[in-house]
Amino acid sequence: MHQPAITGSGVFTPSEVITNDELVAAFNAHADRWNAENAEAIAAGEVEAKQHSSSEFIVAASGIERRYVLDKTGVLDPAVMHPWLPERPTEDPSVMAEMGVTACRAALEMGGVDGAEVDLILCAASNHERAYPAIAVEIQQLLGAGGFAFDMNVACSSATFGIQAAADMIRAGSARKALVVSPEICSAHLEWRDRDCHFIFGDVATAILIERDGDAQGPRFTIRSTRCATQFSNNIRNNNGFLRRTRKGHMEDRRDMQFMQNGRKVFKEVLPLVSQHIADHMAEEGVAASDLTRLWLHQANKTMNDYIGRKVLGRDPEPGEQPNILQDYANTSSAGSIIAFAQHSADMTNGQMGLICSFGAGYSVGSVIVERRG
Numbered sequence: 001m002h003q004p005a006i007t008g009s010g011v012f013t014p015s016e017v018i019t020n021d022e023l024v025a026a027f028n029a030h031a032d033r034w035n036a037e038n039a040e041a042i043a044a045g046e047v048e049a050k051q052h053s054s055s056e057f058i059v060a061a062s063g064i065e066r067r068y069v070l071d072k073t074g075v076l077d078p079a080v081m082h083p084w085l086p087e088r089p090t091e092d093p094s095v096m097a098e099m100g101v102t103a104c105r106a107a108l109e110m111g112g113v114d115g116a117e118v119d120l121i122l123c124a125a126s127n128h129e130r131a132y133p134a135i136a137v138e139i140q141q142l143l144g145a146g147g148f149a150f151d152m153n154v155a156c157s158s159a160t161f162g163i164q165a166a167a168d169m170i171r172a173g174s175a176r177k178a179l180v181v182s183p184e185i186c187s188a189h190l191e192w193r194d195r196d197c198h199f200i201f202g203d204v205a206t207a208i209l210i211e212r213d214g215d216a217q218g219p220r221f222t223i224r225s226t227r228c229a230t231q232f233s234n235n236i237r238n239n240n241g242f243l244r245r246t247r248k249g250h251m252e253d254r255r256d257m258q259f260m261q262n263g264r265k266v267f268k269e270v271l272p273l274v275s276q277h278i279a280d281h282m283a284e285e286g287v288a289a290s291d292l293t294r295l296w297l298h299q300a301n302k303t304m305n306d307y308i309g310r311k312v313l314g315r316d317p318e319p320g321e322q323p324n325i326l327q328d329y330a331n332t333s334s335a336g337s338i339i340a341f342a343q344h345s346a347d348m349t350n351g352q353m354g355l356i357c358s359f360g361a362g363y364s365v366g367s368v369i370v371e372r373r374g
């Protein structure tokens, strides 16, 4: 058995930013327009008028201040309310592959590894822009990598489940250098016309390079252990994919294709699930709260992270112990905890430990205990 280690991480951040104020102005214009178009039905009590959104609510309920997106023009146009991502010729890289490759190159550079040396690529994300050929295989070709590649989807837990899969393969010897890449185009999956959730998501791509510890050329994080769990719930769900045209009337609207959640229930059910999962993982590994220098948590909601941090550490986390990036990126699904790891781990010293944890639809929860070496 070989000891797996994270030797590189990379983040691709889109150049366009939407602040809460910009988002709310667009949503409110859309709501006014919709209310005017449906004035008769509203007056007759057949449909409810859309209420305005507010920046104050968004910050207080989620901690999110802004989000990066691939295209803001469509999202902020009250007549459109979704990003415009023009169709590409088949010979051009797909959007996910392009974002993913940028993140992969940054991870490879950090690890001092050439793309050609990589023999496993997992594209682990909550949505894939097509079913086949796998985005991972396209990334494999763009990087000039060998071996094999495949896509996987465990919603917000995709990256940690991907790390477990890759680390296990490195342990067993079926792969030697692996990339777990998570390009998340959440803006295309979010319903920007729905006041309850229009502020939640942003776009990003992350990549994690995993090698045999003995192959590492510099400082790295050995993967001490991983733990994944799932439990079925309909509280975060999307209802249609390729079967859409088989459903009567569903070609007329897109709501069924997008993210849906019962946010309050998610809050209540996921918090105990995640806290217990982490506690069990740490107990199994003989890791005490005082052994952990850092928690890199899933980035969905500040209140959720504050709660989990307190539960895991048994006290309020000190500044920097549990870094949040959601104020700048919003929820980026599976990539969130990896952005936090990539941006807040370089200062750690030999022997210090940390825990990456993501959770979300499924329900699913994945945790990874890592130790700094070098």
Ligand code: COA
Binding pocket: 052, 053, 054, 057, 058, 061, 062, 156, 195, 196, 197, 236, 261, 262, 263, 264, 266, 267, 300, 301, 331, 333, 359, 360, 361
């Ligand atoms: N602007 C202003 N007010 C809003 C609003 C908006 N955009 N959206 C909702 N509200 C109002 C509601 O109408 C409600 O008003 P009421 O009390 O008069 O009925 C009130 O704010 C509370 O709404 P609620 O939906 O219960 O908010 P919340 O405090 O639960 O926060 C979430 C909403 C989504 C931020 C929160 O539930 C959450 O983060 N859940 C978990 C999300 C998560 O992790 N999902 C995983 C995705 S991968």
